[in-house]
Amino acid sequence: MVAMHEMSLALSLLDTIEKSLEGKNVKKLREITIEVGSLAMVNTEQLSFCFSIIAKGEIFSDMKLNIQKKKAVFRCISCQKEVSSEELLSNCSFCGSSMEFMSGDELILKRIKAEVEDA
Amino acid sequence: MHRVSDISVEADIIQANKAIAERNRKILEDNNVVGFDISGAIGSGKSSLIEEAVKALDLRTGVVAGDVLAKFDAERFKKLGVPTVPLNTGKECHLDAHIVSHALEELPLESLDVVFFENVGNLICPTDFDIGAHRRIIVVSVTEGDDIVEKHPMIFLKSQFAVINKIDIAEFVEASAEKMAEDAKRINPHIDVLLTSVRKKVNIDAWVEYLIRTVKEI
Ligand SMILES: Nc1nc2c(ncn2[C@@H]2O[C@H](COP(=O)(O)OP(=O)(O)OP(=O)(O)O)[C@@H](O)[C@H]2O)c(=O)[nH]1
Ligand SMILES: [Mg+2]
Ligand SMILES: [Zn+2]
Numbered sequence: 067m068v069a070m071h072e073m074s075l076a077l078s079l080l081d082t083i084e085k086s087l088e089g090k091n092v093k094k095l096r097e098i099t100i101e102v103g104s105l106a107m108v109n110t111e112q113l114s115f116c117f118s119i120i121a122k123g124e125i126f127s128d129m130k131l132n133i134q135k136k137k138a139v140f141r142c143i144s145c146q147k148e149v150s151s152e153e154l155l156s157n158c159s160f161c162g163s164s165m166e167f168m169s170g171d172e173l174i175l176k177r178i179k180a181e182v183e184d185a
Numbered sequence: 186m187h188r189v190s191d192i193s194v195e196a197d198i199i200q201a202n203k204a205i206a207e208r209n210r211k212i213l214e215d216n217n218v219v220g221f222d223i224s225g226a227i228g229s230g231k232s233s234l235i236e237e238a239v240k241a242l243d244l245r246t247g248v249v250a251g252d253v254l255a256k257f258d259a260e261r262f263k264k265l266g267v268p269t270v271p272l273n274t275g276k277e278c279h280l281d282a283h284i285v286s287h288a289l290e291e292l293p294l295e296s297l298d299v300v301f302f303e304n305v306g307n308l309i310c311p312t313d314f315d316i317g318a319h320r321r322i323i324v325v326s327v328t329e330g331d332d333i334v335e336k337h338p339m340i341f342l343k344s345q346f347a348v349i350n351k352i353d354i355a356e357f358v359e360a361s362a363e364k365m366a367e368d369a370k371r372i373n374p375h376i377d378v379l380l381t382s383v384r385k386k387v388n389i390d391a392w393v394e395y396l397i398r399t400v401k402e403i
Contacts, residue, residue, distance in 0.1 A: 078199065171343075
């Protein structure tokens with residue numbers, strides 16, 4: 067099966083960018099930075115590819131999509147220690163108890179670098 | 186003149202889907218309906234488990250059948266005489282909250298107690314998409330091989346209940362259903378796991394009991 071849910075994520079990304087630019091008089095985008103949790107089910111290459119297909123127009127013509135990976139965070143259910151990891155952790159490295167998944171599946175539009183026309 | 190400006194955004198890209206999912210949940214709750222997202226591998230027995238539940242539950246049920254081509258599964262549920270909405274996902278590999286919100290419009294929610302949402306058979310794409318159900322149930326079967334759970338940990342992490350189906354043929358495909366259950370528990374200590382055979386009617390009563398218990402909880 068072709069896993070193309072990256073296309074719907076790319077559309078959401080485009081939507082989020084457009085919303086963030088409302089009323090800002092932006093002429094051209096230079097760089098978009100997004101952060102992807104290491105356990106989000108996102109193929110970042112496919113996401114870039116899908117985004118390049120749908121982001122048409124002058125405003126996107128020189129834009130760079132910068133994708134940063136963020137490690138997931140787990141917390142031990144016994145000793146409460148927090149550990150960050152790129153992969154899923156099942157057991158605490160300190161006491162061996164089970165770990166609870168705290169974060170690491172997010173997809174965040176962090177910032178936009180843009181050429182803004184002064185009014 | 187233009188200047189280069191750094192705009193800090195910090196916006197959750199999947200937020201739009203989450204917001205619609207919350208709205209779907211609210212619509213279900215306003216109608217006193219409990220929603221179950223039945224996700225899982227292709228051919229693992231999602232439709233069969235829903236059929237068993239529809240037949241056994243002494244509750245008014247409805248089904249949203251999501252599939253690349255939904256009519257085949259939808260016909261099976263319609264035969265049981267329950268309100269059914271086929272949702273063709275086409276090239277999409279998962280249900281999202283938006284497409285589900287339209288299916289909800291087509292169901293007679295005020296005269297239902299439970300809605301089953303059969304998700305597209307896929308262990309990857311649906312993972313990050315909340316559709317607005319109250320519980321996610323993940324269905325796999327021994328025919329996928331007994332390493333299928335550890336290969337797809339995230340969907341087990343994001344489900345509350347796991348069904349390992351087709352245990353009647355475990356020995357023929359040389360798979361250990363017990364190993365699969367242990368893997369699921371290791372990945373997600375909170376998940377409840379049930380080994381079933383729809384074919385040989387093993388643990389179907391326990392499956393139905395889980396649903397009844399959960400409906401009472403919510
Ligand atoms: N041996 C065996 N076969 C089963 C069992 N449960 C379901 N099947 C068979 O497996 C096949 C697929 O079952 P479905 O219920 O259609 O599975 P599904 O997950 O809904 O499939 P898709 O919607 O196509 O992804 C059917 O031929 C079922 O009869 C079981 O417990 N044991
Ligand atoms: Mg089915
Ligand atoms: Zn610990």
